[in-house]
Amino acid sequence: MPSTPRPGNRVRGSTTGRPLMAALDLFGRRWTLRILWELRDQPLGFRTLQQRCDGMSSSVLRQRLVELSEARLVERDLNDGYGLTALGEEVIDALSGLHSWSERWAAEFDASTTDPPEQTE
Numbered sequence: 001m002p003s004t005p006r007p008g009n010r011v012r013g014s015t016t017g018r019p020l021m022a023a024l025d026l027f028g029r030r031w032t033l034r035i036l037w038e039l040r041d042q043p044l045g046f047r048t049l050q051q052r053c054d055g056m057s058s059s060v061l062r063q064r065l066v067e068l069s070e071a072r073l074v075e076r077d078l079n080d081g082y083g084l085t086a087l088g089e090e091v092i093d094a095l096s097g098l099h100s101w102s103e104r105w106a107a108e109f110d111a112s113t114t115d116p117p118e119q120t121e
C-alpha cells in the first residue's frame with residue numbers, strides 16, 4: 001500500500017517530491033477530492049460521509065481519511081466526525097475556482113448543440 005504523499009519525498013511522477021507533485025499524487029487518488037469536497041461545509045460522521053460519496057467502500061474511505069489526516073487536511077472532531085483543518089479549508093478555497101470554471105464549462109455544453117465543435121486543420 002503506497003504511503004501518504006508528502007512534500008520532499010519521492011511520489012508518483014516525481015523523484016524530488018516537489019510540493020505540487022506531492023499534492024497532485026494525493027489528490028489523484030480515488031475519492032480523495034470527493035471526500036474533501038463533501039467536508040467543505042461541515043464535519044461529517046463516517047457513515048454520512050460514506051453515503052455522500054455514493055456509498056464508497058468503508059475500507060477505501062477509511063484509507064483515504066487516514067491519508068488525509070496524515071497530510072494534515074482532515075481531522076476528527078469532538079463528536080467523532082471528520083472535518084477540514086485550516087490547510088484543508090485552503091484546498092477548498094483553491095478548488096472553488098475550478099468549481100466555478102466547471103460550471104461555466106457545463107453551461108457551454110448546455111448552450112451549444114450536441115455536436116462537438118468542428119476541428120480545423
